[in-house]
Amino acid sequence: MSRTTTTTTMTVRLSGALSDFVAANVxxxxxxxxxxxxxxxxxxxDKERAEQEAFDRLKAELTRAFAAPExxxxPLTAAEVIARNRA
Structure with a gap:
């Protein structure tokens, strides 16, 4: 599979304590x-944190689902599942 790489240039303005903090780390x-x-x-x-939070939410939902009594x-049809998820 081919992957396209995009480069974005950004300008960020920092002042005071934030600027000093960055300077101390560079x-x-x-x-x-x-x-x-x-x-x-x-x-x-931050991306890793967001992905971990999404995984943790999914894991918690699955844990609740599997813990539910039989x-x-x-029973749902595929169409019912799709309709429920769209709502």
């Missing part, structure tokens, strides 16, 4: 070589 004394590397890492971490289940 360069010779920081954990990142440059600001772009730092921002990419922050975005990756009598609470109702």
């Amino acid at each position: 360069g010779e004394n920081g954990s990142y070589e440059n600001i772009s590397e730092y921002v990419r890492d922050l975005i990756r971490r 009598t609470s289940y109702k």
Whole structure:
């Protein structure tokens, strides 16, 4: 499968404490070589967090569903499931 890569250039303005915090984390004394590397890492971490939250919600829903008594289940057709999910 072929994957297209898109590059986006962004401008972000920081001042005061935020600017100082970024400066302390970038360069010779920081954990990142440059600001772009730092921002990419922050975005990756936030993406991972969002994906983990979605997985945790799904896992909790499935746990509730499998814990329900057998009598609470109702047979549905595929059309009924699709209609229910659209609602």
